[in-house]
Amino acid sequence: MEASQKDFETAMHQVKLLKKDPGNEVKLKLYALYKQASEGPCNAPKPGIFDLINKAKWDAWNALGSLPKETARQNYVDLVASLSSSESSSQRKPGADSKQSGYETLVVTSEDSITKIMFNRPNKKNAITTQMYHEIMHALDAAGKDDSAFAVFTGNGDYYCSGNDLNNFTNVLPDEVEEKAKHFAILLRNFVDCFINFPKPLIAVVNGPAVGISVTLLGLFDIVYASDRATFHTPFSHLGQSPEGCSSYMFPKIMGSAKAAEMLIFGKKLTAREAYTQGLVSEVFPDSTFQEEVWTRLKTYSQLPPNAMKISKQLIRNVEKEKLHAINSKESSILQDRWQSDECINAIMNFFSKKAKL
Numbered sequence: 149m150e151a152s153q154k155d156f157e158t159a160m161h162q163v164k165l166l167k168k169d170p171g172n173e174v175k176l177k178l179y180a181l182y183k184q185a186s187e188g189p190c191n192a193p194k195p196g197i198f199d200l201i202n203k204a205k206w207d208a209w210n211a212l213g214s215l216p217k218e219t220a221r222q223n224y225v226d227l228v229a230s231l232s233s234s235e236s237s238s239q240r241k242p243g244a245d246s247k248q249s250g251y252e253t254l255v256v257t258s259e260d261s262i263t264k265i266m267f268n269r270p271n272k273k274n275a276i277t278t279q280m281y282h283e284i285m286h287a288l289d290a291a292g293k294d295d296s297a298f299a300v301f302t303g304n305g306d307y308y309c310s311g312n313d314l315n316n317f318t319n320v321l322p323d324e325v326e327e328k329a330k331h332f333a334i335l336l337r338n339f340v341d342c343f344i345n346f347p348k349p350l351i352a353v354v355n356g357p358a359v360g361i362s363v364t365l366l367g368l369f370d371i372v373y374a375s376d377r378a379t380f381h382t383p384f385s386h387l388g389q390s391p392e393g394c395s396s397y398m399f400p401k402i403m404g405s406a407k408a409a410e411m412l413i414f415g416k417k418l419t420a421r422e423a424y425t426q427g428l429v430s431e432v433f434p435d436s437t438f439q440e441e442v443w444t445r446l447k448t449y450s451q452l453p454p455n456a457m458k459i460s461k462q463l464i465r466n467v468e469k470e471k472l473h474a475i476n477s478k479e480s481s482i483l484q485d486r487w488q489s490d491e492c493i494n495a496i497m498n499f500f501s502k503k504a505k506l
């Protein structure tokens with residue numbers, strides 16, 4: 149059920165009862181969601197750069213873009229619920245619903261036999277930092293072993309995920325480039341391996357635009373539900389890079405080589421409907437009812453016998469597992485070279501100099 153105005157008001161009251169200060173980042177998130185839910189997209193003039201507090205608040209609100217009021221209200225209620233529940237977790241009975249601690253870039257929750265892994269850097273469009281890569285690997289490892297029926301990835305805010313955080317490649321001295329590239333190739337390979345090896349059904353709830361590695365990985369997901377606001381974009385050539393996440397194999401297999409080439413070589417951005425027509429997405433939902441429809445459905449599926457679902461997933465996927473590992477290894481090693489190329493270094497510099505937003 150979508151959060152009602154009454155749920156929203158109750159949540160506003162609950163915030164005041166929190167005993168622990170949730171920290172500035174969470175307070176900004178609460179502020180932004182509250183403004184978006186009550187007033188809609190940011191319409192206030194941007195504060196001056198020295199007005200630090202009001203600028204941070206404005207940035208947080210503005211980062212929510214055109215997120216619908218209803219979704220903001222729901223996210224606000226969910227966030228307050230997760231804050232309240234983590235405060236009372238010491239009194240909670242074992243096995244009850246819980247937000248898992250130890251994550252800074254994700255919100256990981258277990259509810260209704262579903263492990264939900266939510267990218268949680270909405271102000272940065274959920275771009276994946278090195279820390280986030282590690283947290284995702286950790287969350288996947290735990291979700292593979294816990295008693296949930298399946299795992300679901302989604303994004304907080306208006307984006308699903310804007311792909312690799314390009315800051316991962318900045319502040320590297322010229323004589324460190326080779327070593328860094330090697331380091332990231334190993335990280336990438338290990339990261340994608342976790343998706344190839346994940347033993348249970350893996351579902352993506354694509355709440356908004358998806359870019360780069362968050363798109364390529366979808367070929368390794370079992371089901372992809374998308375809001376009609378979602379887009380799918382892999383600007384690898386624009387960045388002087390090349391495909392990863394086994395997309396060089398999975399995308400031609402899913403959509404045919406001609407369509408895959410348009411995405412992976414030319415960086416053609418697909419709408420949710422196009423991604424559905426090309427077989428990358430299982431179903432598209434209107435954004436206004438997306439969360440309610442998808443989660444109602446997933447809660448029903450999560451009651452199916454978990455072992456049967458797990459075995460079926462493995463039957464479908466395991467035939468190609470070794471091949472996928474080999475492809476992942478090859479893609480990572482090619483990227484290791486690409487990251488050291490002038491094409492790539494210049495494209496990343498361009499992004500940060502705001503000349504070439506993709």
Ligand SMILES: CCCCC/C=C/C(=O)SCCNC(=O)CCNC(=O)[C@H](O)C(C)(C)COP(=O)(O)OP(=O)(O)OC[C@H]1O[C@@H](n2cnc3c(N)ncnc32)[C@H](O)[C@@H]1OP(=O)(O)O
Pocket residue numbers: 271272273275276281310311312313314315332333335336359360361362383384387389392499505506
């Ligand atoms: C282990 C290594 C694996 C490597 C393999 C992975 C490859 C990839 O994923 S390639 C794809 C990389 N991603 C991109 O190229 C996207 C870059 N971002 C953008 O083009 C845009 O930010 C946007 C289209 C995603 C959103 O544009 P807009 O709505 O105009 O919002 P802003 O650009 O103002 O973004 C808000 C805020 O977030 C920062 N940000 C967004 N995405 C990234 C990112 N991928 N890396 C770093 N930072 C990102 C953006 O810089 C803004 O920050 P502030 O200026 O500080 O507010």
